[in-house]
Amino acid sequence: MISKATNNILFRVIKYLLELNLWSNTTRHQAEDSCKNNIKLIDFVEQYAAARQVEGRKNYTGRSGSVRSLIKHLKALGAEDTLLVEVDLDFCQQFVTYLRSAQDMHHHLKTPKKLAESTILSKIKIFSAVLNEAVRFRLLEENPMGLLHIIHHTARVQKERAFLSQSEIKKVMKAPCAYPLLKEAFSLSILTGLRKSDIFSLKAADLIKRDGIYYIKKTCVKTQQELIIPLSDEAEACLERSTGCRLAELDREKETPLFSALPSSRLNEKLRTWLKEAGITDKHITFHMRSHNKIFY
Incomplete structure (x- = not known):
């Protein structure tokens, strides 16, 4: 089993090659087995979050924190060892279905409750953004989230806000x-x-x-x-x-x-x-x- 540290190195190598415009078809095919096919989904999500980490800020705050919260839910789904290349339409459908019944994992909650519709929508958008990044790095051919049938998408629910006069x-x-x-x-x-x-x-x-x-x-x-x-x-x-x-x-x-x-x-x-x-x-x-x-x- 490939280690997380090795995954991180592979991710950085691919990114470096892309930046130098050296990720040619030949290079990509040669490195495919050792790089692309060995990167775990949750490791790629972590790298995506790390790239958006603001120096001096805690890991679970801001944009990077929102991305890292996905990892908890991916593990709850049983995707801890899922490879990035294994993420397809069926996986995305399973993930959206899971989110609709998932519990809010904030540690401060006294009693468990389901994720709010707005939170589900946010996590779906973030997950799609992560997969778009994978496409940009040529680790996926396309983003399967874009292939989801309309019934698997979650619309934002407009709730009446409470205000103090x-x-x-x-x-x-x-x-x-x-x-x-x-x-x-x-x-x-x-x-x-x-x-x-x-x-x-x-x-x-x-x-x-x-x-x-x-x-x-x-x-x-x-x-x-x-x-x-x-x-x-x-x-x-x-x-x-x-x-x-x-x-x-x-x-x-x-x-x-x-x-x-x-x-x-x-x-x-x-x-x-x-x-x-x-x-x-x-x-x-x-x-x-x-x-x-x-x-x-």
């Missing part, structure tokens, strides 16, 4: 919370529109001051676009309460995220407990919803 937001911000740092993080995300991933990765160096006004200037984790957001007095106050000092006193050289002390596990459960105590009981609000409630006073 401005009066509800003010009510929540005034309500006490058993987890003060959670309250500040949620309040800051409402005031700035930052996603959860951007709140959790926010550092002192991301805070800049121009003409007497503080801004958040950082690269968005999800889209990789640069954000420049002016901070209201309320947003500044959130940050000062969270850090225990004035913004001007923050150590800009410190690499630790400002909200690193806030555990991400059971975050939405704690959030809903706080909202319930604030009188918000008729809406299903998660930390993700806050970026759609952006307000300025």
Whole structure:
């Protein structure tokens, strides 16, 4: 059985030959048995993820994390030893069918639940993108995902989003919370529109001051676009309460995220407990919803 390390070397050799335009028909046929026919699907997926890994970021975050999550599901499908060249239309049909009944593998879930339709669609698109890469490297003749019958595709389900009204937001911000740092993080995300991933990765160096006004200037984790957001007095106050000092006193050289002390596990459960105590009981609000409630006073 060929090792994962050898698989990685084979993958890099093929990529190198392609970049040098040396992957001729003769070369390809000569190397086919030793390279192409020995690359495992999950190893190729890992290499695809590694190529999109942002330096300094954890493996299971961002685009690379979304790709790596496929590996868990491929293993659950029983495809741990499946070779890339064995991925055909039947395999793709099996994978899509599996996803429709698969359990969400996020470790923080207290009770198992099935994957959301939007998550299934995302994983299908990512898997198809991985296979497109294999076609580009000439490891597959075509992407079998493109051959799937329409019944095997999953359409995005448009769900009605829950929002907090401005009066509800003010009510929540005034309500006490058993987890003060959670309250500040949620309040800051409402005031700035930052996603959860951007709140959790926010550092002192991301805070800049121009003409007497503080801004958040950082690269968005999800889209990789640069954000420049002016901070209201309320947003500044959130940050000062969270850090225990004035913004001007923050150590800009410190690499630790400002909200690193806030555990991400059971975050939405704690959030809903706080909202319930604030009188918000008729809406299903998660930390993700806050970026759609952006307000300025």
